Amino acid sequence: MSTLERLTARLGAALPPEAVITDPVRLRTYECDGLTYHRATPGVVVLPETAEQVAAVVRLCAEFGVPFVARGSGTGLSGGALPRTDGVLIVTSRMRRILEIDVAGRRAVVEPGVTNLAITEAVRDQGYYYAPDPSSQQICSIGGNVAENSGGAHCLKYGFTVNHVLALQVVTPDGEIVELSEQDAGYDLLGAFIGSEGTLGIATAITVRLSRAPEAVTTLLAAFTDIESGGQAVSAVIAEGVVPAAIEMMDALAIEAAEAAVHCGYPPGAGAVLVVELDGPRAEVERQFTAVERICRDTGAFEVRVAASAEERAAIWKGRKSAFAAVGRISPAYIVQDGVVPRTALPEVLAGIDRLQDEYGIRVANVFHAGDGNLHPLVLFDDSVPGEGERAEAASGRILDLCIEHGGSITGEHGVGVDKARYMPRMFTPDDLDTMQLVRCAFDPGGLANPGKVFPTPRLCGEVPGVRRGVHPLVEAGLAEQF
Numbered sequence: 001m002s003t004l005e006r007l008t009a010r011l012g013a014a015l016p017p018e019a020v021i022t023d024p025v026r027l028r029t030y031e032c033d034g035l036t037y038h039r040a041t042p043g044v045v046v047l048p049e050t051a052e053q054v055a056a057v058v059r060l061c062a063e064f065g066v067p068f069v070a071r072g073s074g075t076g077l078s079g080g081a082l083p084r085t086d087g088v089l090i091v092t093s094r095m096r097r098i099l100e101i102d103v104a105g106r107r108a109v110v111e112p113g114v115t116n117l118a119i120t121e122a123v124r125d126q127g128y129y130y131a132p133d134p135s136s137q138q139i140c141s142i143g144g145n146v147a148e149n150s151g152g153a154h155c156l157k158y159g160f161t162v163n164h165v166l167a168l169q170v171v172t173p174d175g176e177i178v179e180l181s182e183q184d185a186g187y188d189l190l191g192a193f194i195g196s197e198g199t200l201g202i203a204t205a206i207t208v209r210l211s212r213a214p215e216a217v218t219t220l221l222a223a224f225t226d227i228e229s230g231g232q233a234v235s236a237v238i239a240e241g242v243v244p245a246a247i248e249m250m251d252a253l254a255i256e257a258a259e260a261a262v263h264c265g266y267p268p269g270a271g272a273v274l275v276v277e278l279d280g281p282r283a284e285v286e287r288q289f290t291a292v293e294r295i296c297r298d299t300g301a302f303e304v305r306v307a308a309s310a311e312e313r314a315a316i317w318k319g320r321k322s323a324f325a326a327v328g329r330i331s332p333a334y335i336v337q338d339g340v341v342p343r344t345a346l347p348e349v350l351a352g353i354d355r356l357q358d359e360y361g362i363r364v365a366n367v368f369h370a371g372d373g374n375l376h377p378l379v380l381f382d383d384s385v386p387g388e389g390e391r392a393e394a395a396s397g398r399i400l401d402l403c404i405e406h407g408g409s410i411t412g413e414h415g416v417g418v419d420k421a422r423y424m425p426r427m428f429t430p431d432d433l434d435t436m437q438l439v440r441c442a443f444d445p446g447g448l449a450n451p452g453k454v455f456p457t458p459r460l461c462g463e464v465p466g467v468r469r470g471v472h473p474l475v476e477a478g479l480a481e482q483f
Helices: 002-016 024-030 053-062 118-124 142-148 189-193 228-238 254-262 282-298 310-322 325-327 342-358 390-406 421-427 430-443
Strands: 045-046 066-070 088-091 098-102 107-110 166-169 177-181 202-209 216-223 246-251 272-280 301-304 335-338 363-369 376-382
Touching: 002 045, 002 053, 002 189, 024 166, 045 254, 053 066, 053 166, 053 177, 053 310, 066 142, 066 246, 098 118, 107 118, 118 142, 142 202, 166 189, 166 421, 177 189, 189 390, 202 301, 216 282, 216 310, 228 246, 228 272, 228 282, 228 342, 246 254, 246 310, 254 272, 254 325, 272 282, 282 301, 325 335, 325 363, 325 376, 335 390, 342 363, 342 390, 363 421, 390 421, 421 430
Parallel strands: 045 088, 066 088
Antiparallel strands: 098 107, 107 202, 166 177, 166 202, 216 272, 216 301, 246 272, 246 363, 335 376, 363 376
């Protein structure tokens, strides 16, 4: 009997029978996250319902030396929840309770399987909401948002998940349940855990900040003949001193996909559309709207629409929120990228992406959070054509190179996962990467928590050694401990 088989038998004794999945057909359900380009069938899947059950599973994994991966709703776009064929996939989708709502204290405590939008729906009638809003907010789970430090359209003004999490209950890689809080003295362990992509443990309860619903919200859609004009409008809005809740842009190809999928009714002939949302005190919103409308028209917008109701606002957002999935209407397969550049570099980078389309013979649909330069190029290809997937992958890498060359990053909110780990050395030196991994080793000396993610050449703790041999210089200097 293999180690995994012996572990599975113990898992069956520790959890309800229906909480352990070994059937090969059912295991295929969990072979990838939202980035379907990478697939692996998990060795075994467990569906715990409590933090204690999660801890029991992790303790057994530690006892047997078997790797484990946490998974929420599976909407991630970097392969961060890609399972191990020799390991355990811990799925938190059954942990869906809202444990506490404290409106007076502007906080809520939820389990990791609670969906992002469910928090807002639970407090909307009391005049509050949860600010981070990934496009998949109807189905993505808070546990995954914490793991990836998810953003969304409104992160320009309100920040990312890390800005809205007050405390965490965490199962460490050795199976201990601990509490992390922003009130803790010493190292910012809460901040270190958020965005660690499951490599430091599993969040089993999350205390989130509730935000007061704004007095006024105005949403407008500006249509431009080309994407360069839209980019000029974005820069001009920020230069005016206006910080919208959101500034989103879609190019002609992304608009084509959205129209095919959800019939969003954007202006015909648009080479790009800009969605701008303003919120806050009514007088401030009115002043900002006047400035934004003027700027859009001055920079070439041939049509500006303003939502007159909540329904019209939802209609404007419908195309943008559905953009990723909509691309499936115009391409058999695609790769979602997630790079960041300074706003001032947007025109150059978008022009570079155009050149890459010609060079590699592929199409790229651009959808992005224009206000903070967070690009989401969707690289389209036909996976039935030999070599086209490889060309798309190469083009995706070149797009990330463009982002780095212009002072940006390889990810803004989707994470590194397995998809972009090999690009980490393009941004960081070997010593940088080693220092990051020393942090990981402090939490997970056995290297069992989501191994193979984020870092391109795992070393320094329990994973397979990479390039480095011998004692790390920081250890030799007495500045770090190697486990």
